[in-house]
Amino acid sequence: MPRLLVINPNSNTTVTANIDRALAPWRVTGVTIDCMTNDAGPDTISSDEDAQRAGRDVCAIAAKARADAILVACFSDPGVDMLRGQTARPVFGIQECAILTALARAPRYGIIALSERAVPRHRARIEKLGLTERFAGELGLSDYSALAVGQSDAAYAETRTAADRLRDLGAGAVVLGCAGFGPRRAALEADLGMPVIDPVLAGAAIAVGALLG
Amino acid sequence: MPRLLVINPNSNTTVTANIDRALAPWRVTGVTIDCMTNDAGPDTISSDEDAQRAGRDVCAIAAKARADAILVACFSDPGVDMLRGQTARPVFGIQECAILTALARAPRYGIIALSERAVPRHRARIEKLGLTERFAGELGLSDYSALAVGQSDAAYAETRTAADRLRDLGAGAVVLGCAGFGPRRAALEADLGMPVIDPVLAGAAIAVGALLG
Known part of the structure; x- marks a missing residue:
């Protein structure tokens, strides 16, 4: 059966465990899903330098992995473009996939980041991906970690x-x-009444x- | 368990049966997938008028259906925008979803249509979706039906x-x-060596x- 490697580019193993658990419904398809932590990474990726370092780590992890496809599970898509130049296997980034998915749900999408510092980095990627036309905006929280944002x-x-x-800015779906x-x-979707x-x-x-083909 | 209704907007039941069979790997997720034929539709959707009529049929079918989400399985996305105005359930069109998926696979995508007549209709939708920036081009075959294109x-x-x-026009993925x-x-992907x-x-x-949430 095909193998998907999901790389958590930060070093927080609780974040990896949460990702692993959330992916359970996809394992019944027969695709083997392995989740790996970037032990060399920071506890959370908050600066551009964090993202660049983590991107190199992601490439190193992927180079050694037995996998048919790779999903990079940090919203800055660290290493995604570099890795695509190094392997013929499909490489996916969660920022790119999330925006594409939001576009199938609403005319315009908005994004919520851990901090305002992340916004220009995410914005640069949106521009690189040519996905600005239906972008309503992005707002940052007051600097949470990847772990805390799911708990606090x-x-x-x-x-x-x-x-x-x-929503006031026109977003019909929140990423x-x-x-x-x-x-x-799930709680947020229920509270907001939008995807x-x-x-x-x-x-x-x-x-x-x-x-799956 | 959640129910997905897949509507084939044409009246060809063999096309519906092929769609139904192809979706089998997704049923193991626990999502119930029902495939329905638009008995009132043409045998294949080739003209703009075909697409407009089929769009009204799609809305009528969806209005009566017990489903948590609807997928319209004709590449012109007939009725998708109209249906979104009539229901709060998620509504997906296969043209939109295919282009979004291609964007996760390559810098630029190209499309192959059943006939040259379909190209302006598809192009109008791409422009409406704001997905022109990475569009390499679209080419039409010499007017096959939805059934014949999978057999001939x-x-x-x-x-x-x-x-x-x-590919010469820059496409790295074919839709x-x-x-x-x-x-x-599958045969085409193997022959071409691109997604x-x-x-x-x-x-x-x-x-x-x-x-699945």
Whole structure:
């Protein structure tokens, strides 16, 4: 059966465990899904330098892995473009997959990031991907880690407020801008009454689809 | 368990049966997938008028259906925008989903249609979706039906030639512009050595993903 490698570019093993658990429904397809932690990475990826270093780590991990496709599970898509130049296997980034998925749900999408610092980095990727036309905006929370954003009630309250502001800006779907938001996705979608895209699940759907043919 | 309704907007039951069979790997996720034929539709959708009529039929079928999400399985996405205005359920079109999926596979995508007549209609949708920036081009075959394109060796030979021309135009992934191409997707991908996107499978991955949360 085909193997999908999901790489968590940060070193937080609880984040990896949450990703692993969230992907369980996709394992019944017969695709083997392995989740790996970047032990050399920072605890959370917050700066451009973090993302660049993690990107090199991602490439090193992928080079040694037995996998038919690779999903990079950090919203900055670290290493995705570099890795595509190094392997013929399909390589997916969760930011790219999440935005593409949001475009199938609403005329315009908005993004919520862990911090304002992440916004220009994500914006640069959106421009590189040519996906600006239906982009409503991106807002940053007050600097949470990938782990905390899925656990903290304060972060959840900020996320709700940000989602309401994105709706005011025209967003009909909200993209969660970190792999760590997962534990809060369903509650947020129910509270808001509009589609909320978990980037890891969006990436899994597209990656599993590619492996199923 | 959530239910996905897949509507074949044409009246050809063999096309519906092929779609139904191709979606089998997605049923193991627990999502119930029902495939329905538009008995009132034409045998294949080839003109703009065909697409407009089929779009109204699609809305009528969806209005009566017990389903949590709807996938419209004709590459012109007939009725998709109208239906989105009539229901709060997620509505997916296979053209939209196929292009979004191709964007996760290559810098630029190309499309192969059943006939040259379909090209302006598909192009209008790409422009409406704001997905022109990475569009390499679209080429039409010599007017096959949705059924024939999955069976005819002559159609396959033309498809290969068109794919080579799209590669010359810069496409790194080929999108098959009809729900009927499915039986030939895997062979074409192997022959070409580049990703070939079946729009029905692309739609299923995104729709099942939305239902799994």
